[in-house]
Amino acid sequence: MRPALWLSALSPLFIASAAHAAGTPAGTPIENTATASYDDGGSTVTVDSNTVSLIVDELLDIAVTWADPGDVIAAPDEDGVVLAFTVTNGGNGPEAAALTVDPNRAGDDFDPDAVTLFVDTDGNGTYDAGTDTLYNAGSPPVLAAEESITVFVLGDLPVASDGERSEVQLTATAATGSGTPGTVFAGQGDGGGDAVVGSTGATAADSGFYAILDADLDLTKSATVADPFGGATQIPGAIVTYRLVAEATGSGSLANVVITDAIPNDTTYVNGSITLDGGGLTDAADADAGAFDGSGISVVLGTVAGGSSNIIEFQVVID
Amino acid sequence: MKYLIALFALIAPVGALLANQVALDSEVFVERSVEQADGSVTVVVEEPTRVVPGDSLVFVLSYENAGAEPAENFVVTNPMPDAVAFVEAIDGGAVYSVDGGTVFAPLTELRVASDGGVDRAAQPVDVTHIRWTLTEPIAPGASGQLRFRGVVR
Numbered sequence: 001m002r003p004a005l006w007l008s009a010l011s012p013l014f015i016a017s018a019a020h021a022a023g024t025p026a027g028t029p030i031e032n033t034a035t036a037s038y039d040d041g042g043s044t045v046t047v048d049s050n051t052v053s054l055i056v057d058e059l060l061d062i063a064v065t066w067a068d069p070g071d072v073i074a075a076p077d078e079d080g081v082v083l084a085f086t087v088t089n090g091g092n093g094p095e096a097a098a099l100t101v102d103p104n105r106a107g108d109d110f111d112p113d114a115v116t117l118f119v120d121t122d123g124n125g126t127y128d129a130g131t132d133t134l135y136n137a138g139s140p141p142v143l144a145a146e147e148s149i150t151v152f153v154l155g156d157l158p159v160a161s162d163g164e165r166s167e168v169q170l171t172a173t174a175a176t177g178s179g180t181p182g183t184v185f186a187g188q189g190d191g192g193g194d195a196v197v198g199s200t201g202a203t204a205a206d207s208g209f210y211a212i213l214d215a216d217l218d219l220t221k222s223a224t225v226a227d228p229f230g231g232a233t234q235i236p237g238a239i240v241t242y243r244l245v246a247e248a249t250g251s252g253s254l255a256n257v258v259i260t261d262a263i264p265n266d267t268t269y270v271n272g273s274i275t276l277d278g279g280g281l282t283d284a285a286d287a288d289a290g291a292f293d294g295s296g297i298s299v300v301l302g303t304v305a306g307g308s309s310n311i312i313e314f315q316v317v318i319d
Numbered sequence: 320m321k322y323l324i325a326l327f328a329l330i331a332p333v334g335a336l337l338a339n340q341v342a343l344d345s346e347v348f349v350e351r352s353v354e355q356a357d358g359s360v361t362v363v364v365e366e367p368t369r370v371v372p373g374d375s376l377v378f379v380l381s382y383e384n385a386g387a388e389p390a391e392n393f394v395v396t397n398p399m400p401d402a403v404a405f406v407e408a409i410d411g412g413a414v415y416s417v418d419g420g421t422v423f424a425p426l427t428e429l430r431v432a433s434d435g436g437v438d439r440a441a442q443p444v445d446v447t448h449i450r451w452t453l454t455e456p457i458a459p460g461a462s463g464q465l466r467f468r469g470v471v472r
Binding site: 023024028029030031032033034035036037038039040041044045047048049050051052054055056057058059092184193194196198 | 340341342343344345346347367369370371372373376378380382386388390391392393394395396397398400401402403457471472
């Protein structure tokens, strides 16, 4: 070995050289042979050097990233809510990725009651019940060099309040081993060489978040009486105007909201008197939101977003 | 069979004599950056017991004239192993091939075809062979080294 001879020639540029991701597959041989020729008193002689043979060792690198675009929205007490993570083998050989999930992170608002890990078997990036396989710690998924897979965390969420968040962390670790970059697992590399921990430490973690969106409906009813003599006395012939204020609270929304109210005994509904936010509605069960079925009124509000309110009015005559 | 043996008997001593005159030896080392306790970074050169993609390799070709006559027009050619991307020559005077060893020239004079049929200037990564031609004969007993750097792809 003659390193001392050429140490002085090292260029500063080379010191900064960083490890590549993946690259030459583990187990690939690097063989170097040089050839020389020269003239020896008129004849040309050719000589080959010895052949230096190296084997490329396996680099262990794992990356994990949360794949959802933002907080995964869920309702209180919802089960099977899916978080998606991408697990990548950044190494140069096939490597099994051991997975662990931590739903009980500190500093968040609530923890899921239970979490289950699934591997995206069909590779479509979407959780498919019955198709994607339950993660088995006894045979973790094996990723080819530079391959990425999607891993799903299915969370069963508790009764949490509107706006509360829960952090869930997924960790993936190279099955061969992990640790300080440069750590060597002798003879354990793919293709017969060693396995060497790369810059990621061969383990990585990322967190995904659930956010609870909830909404409630507050319904307030009031009545105004107008008697035939310009007063407000409840006498036969007086018209009662009922006012229903439906106010949605919270940051979620409510679907399929229908407001119904029965016509009180000893009163008669005033035909065509239903209004929604000041606009008149017909009594027929038709395309518009209002209907009168002979015993009560109904108004279909559909999906109501938290923070919005609707005012419904209708009239009856006291018999 | 008798002919063959007779031929070998004639050729072997001559071949051995010529092959032994100038010896060529090939070695490979790994350069690693190691951070010292004081935070500075030193480059350490090691035997290549362990190489992974991205590692820097130094190839050392050593020659020695063990014969009694000077060796003239000494030319050394080293094909780049497939898994190694050429980086730079440490010793000057090298010429390169980017076409598998057909044409040799200084790298700045070489061009390679790129996508779309337009040639571009050759880059170190394109090098398929490196070659040195010594201008002076190697005197009897003289020796030297020719070195270059590569990186594991």
